[in-house]
Amino acid sequence: MKARWTVGVGLLLSAASALAGTPQFDALRDGLEAGHVGTVEALVAALPGSLRDAYALAFASRSLQGASFASPRAILYGTDATFIVTFNGEAPERGHATVETMEFDASANRFVLREIGFAADGDPAGRSISEPNPARCLACHGTPARPIWDLPPAWPGIYGERYGAGLSSAEKAGIEAFLARQPTHPRYRYLEDATRFAARSNYVPDGRAVYSGASLEPPNARLSTLLAALNARSILAELVAAPGFAAHRYALLAATSAACGPPEAYYPQSRQGDIRREFGAFRERTRLARAREANAKTERRTGVKRAASGAGATAGLEALRFVTEEGLGLSTAHWSLALEHGAAARAAPEGATTLERGLLELAAAEDPGLRNLVTYRGYTATDGYCSYLKRASRRALAAWDEGHPPRAALASAAPLATATAGAPAPALLGSCAACHTGEVAPAIPFSVPDLLAERLLEGEYPHGRLLDEILYRLGPESGAARMPRGTTVTAAEQHELEVYFLSLPPRLADRR
Ligand code: HEC
Ligand code: HEC
Structure with missing residues (x-):
């Protein structure tokens, strides 16, 4: 059974694109x-x-490579984003001696990150290439590794950060400073046609571009589209490989169509009440996560501060994520391209379409009648397609349930607050400790309270002592430099962290 599905997805994926067969990183290495x-x-x-x-071009980056207006981080993605190469421009910038790459491995349907390091003296013998997906990269890119890239309508920190708008005045001045040095810059001079980044038509297609069909989307939106579609493929491959896929395929398919109603109707009668409750809790969590993410994204913007909209674009994925988590037992945290972990799925519409089509192709390979039902469906309450999926799904899941007692409850449906209630150290402290080991981020002893307490009142950081720097980094005013990186915090969580750090030095005094 499993082998057949796997073949199915392989065919589907290779037919859907013209992915090169040769691993592109190997060609670069050669x-x-x-x-x-x-x-x-x-x-x-x-x-x-x-x-x-x-x-x-990123003028503010939350990655390992620093960036500024005049020395942006260049993210080269080519025609299909299956091979991405990044570098920045200025010697004191973080990550200046490295090139980062991300390749989409079309045979395994996964993303592979690598870092290439260079010696200061330019000796080729000093060149180093990391293993595929080193922990240093996964700290932010997650497991399984996935791209991090915002979706329309805003890409804070990337030139052209507001979708469909021209450059802000800060961006305009920045791009001028960049273009002044670009033609003679040792690295940037290899970028083709950089002057287009000063032109409004690069961000807002004019009539001529629309007419000729030339690159309709601005560079940032184009990258969102490409990455979302690749991410959808890797998700599809993961779904197919799950043992429960065959039994859940009709429920998954119904979940891709808003017209088919809420997911519980696709489960056997005996489980419908539980599923309705679990889905309700799931939606609430999703709503909160999405609001947080939109908030965090707004705070990262350098331009006009107005709420990022567009959250509605992905509401349709909620049911699909629910069935995936509940039925297949897979996490969907990496479905989002946003850096904020646990953010609600915000896969671009393109990604959603790829998922929907892919699931239909897979199910129809087993059940060809589905194609006709889709073609002639009515999009009403009595939609013949949904009714068919309902019957087929209940039958398949009743058989599956016999061998697999349902999980007591979704772990992720647990109330959000329990982890932090009354805990001596905030739950988020663990994330500070995980990154600040000296490899990904500067070493700070977050997991050793006594040591941390001593260090807090020392140091010369841009905002004062370590404690001052931490307090600054916890607040939204620090923008792209805000901590904990990769996690969106609520005002309450920020407060809890602040209280914790502020309480440490006195504790040291008690000890004496
Ligand atoms: C501290 C968090 C962080 C770490 C660690 C990190 N990245 Fe990223 N990465 C980002 C962010 C954020 C972006 C989005 C673009 C930007 O802001 O520069 C990104 C983007 C990228 C991109 C462009 C494609 C995309 O996903 O948008 C590549 C390629 C990449 N990173 C490679 C790597 C490699 C290789 C490593 C390990 C050496 C790594 N990254 C480690 C945060 C990180
Ligand atoms: C996903 C990785 C990650 C997490 C999680 C994280 N940080 Fe960081 N942090 C970084 C990186 C990378 C830097 C260095 C780049 C910079 O200064 O922005 C940094 C820098 C800092 C600095 C400045 C240190 C210096 O030497 O300049 C402070 C202070 C800080 N983080 C505090 C925190 C706190 C407090 C938390 C938890 C609430 C946290 N960080 C969580 C990645 C992380």
Whole structure:
């Protein structure tokens, strides 16, 4: 059974795109070796023109590579984003001696991150290539590794951060400073046609561009579309590989169609009450997470501060995520391309379409009648397609339930607050400790309270002592530098962390 589904998805995925068969990173590695490449500059110069022609520029980055208006982080994604290469421009910037890559492995349907490091003296022998998906990268990109990229209508920190609008005045000044040095810059000069980044038509398609059909989407939106579609493929492959996929395929399919109603109707009668309750809790959690994410995103913006909208775009994925978590026991946290973990699925509509079509193709391969039902469906309460899915799903799940007693309750349906109630150290402290080991982030002894207490009143940070720096980093005013990186915090969680850090130094005094 399983083998057949796997073949199905392989065919589907290869038919759906023209993904190159040769692993692109291997080609780059061969090129580096053959050309004795020892610097970031030489690597960039050797990249194919298609990559150097399609890119986004970040003036504020939350990644390991620092960025500024005049020295942005370049994110080269080419025609299909199956191979992405990033670098920045200025010696004191973080990550200046590295190139980061992300490849979509089309045979395994997964993303592979790698870091290439270069020696300061440009000696090719000093070049290093990380293993695929090192922990250092997964700290932010998650497991399984996935891209981090905002969705329309805003990409805070990336030139053209407001969808459909021109550049803000800060961005305009920034791009001018960048373009002034670009033609002679040792790295940026290899970027094709950089002057377009100053033109309004790069962000707001004019009539001519629309007419000729030339690149209708601004660079940031284009990357969102491409990454969401690739992410949907990796999700689909993961669904198919789950043992419960065959039994849940009709419920999953119904969940992709808002017209088919809430998910409980696709479960056997005996479980419908439980499923309705669990789905209710799930939706509430999703709503909160989405509100937080929109909030955090607004705070990261350098331009006009207005709430990011567009949350409605993904409401349709809620039922699908629910059935995936409840039925297949898989996490859907990585369905989102946003850095904020636990954020509600905000896969772009393109991603949702890929998922819906993919699921239909897979189910129809087993049950060809489905295709006709879809073609002639009525989109009403008595939609013949939904009724068919309902019957088929209840039958399949009744059989499945016999061998698999339902989980007591979704772990993720547990109330949000329990983890923090009355705890001596805030739950989020663990995330600070996980990153600040000295590898991904500067070493700070977050997991050793006594040591931390001593260190808090020391140091010369941009905002004072370590304690001052922490307090600054916890607040929204720190923008892209806000901590904990990768997690969106509520005002209550921020307060809890502040209280904790502020309470530590006195505790030290008690001890003496
Ligand atoms: C501290 C968090 C963090 C870590 C650690 C991190 N990244 Fe990223 N990465 C980001 C963010 C945020 C973006 C989105 C673009 C930006 O802000 O620069 C990103 C974007 C990327 C992109 C562009 C494609 C995409 O996902 O948007 C690549 C390629 C990439 N990272 C590679 C890596 C590699 C390789 C490593 C490990 C060496 C790594 N990253 C570690 C935060 C991180
Ligand atoms: C996903 C990884 C990650 C998490 C989680 C995280 N940080 Fe960070 N943090 C970083 C990185 C990377 C830097 C260095 C880049 C920068 O300064 O923005 C940093 C820098 C800092 C700095 C400045 C240190 C210096 O030497 O300049 C402070 C203070 C800080 N973080 C506090 C925190 C606190 C407090 C938490 C938990 C509430 C936290 N961080 C959680 C990745 C993380």
